[in-house]
Amino acid sequence: MLVRLSRTKYAAWCDACLRGSEVVATRAPLVARFLAIESLRGEGWLHAPPPGLPKHAHEEAERSWSGATYCIDCASSERMRAADPRRRAYDTAR
Secondary structure (H helix, E strand, C coil): CEEECCCCEEEEECCCCCCECCCEECCCHHHHHHHHHHHHHHHCCEEECCCCCCHHHHHHHHHHCCCEEECHHHHCCHHHHHHCHHHHHHHHHC
16 A cells, blocks of 8 residues: 655555555655655555456556555565466466
């Protein structure tokens, strides 16, 4: 789960093990959420939107990181890789 701590600070909690990420802080409040999401993705955190959403709702959940979020260790497990639709698409394209 992505958590807003202030106008310019965000952190994430792993939904599997409840580990917290480092606080991502920026001086620009308008792009703080976007920069936090990009930073967490770069570190290896995985976001898994709720299954069964319509396409437009799924895209919005991806943009805002609403839904389950997993730390690096939990995201690297086989269960998390199997749940990631991007990973399934990559594996079937090979």
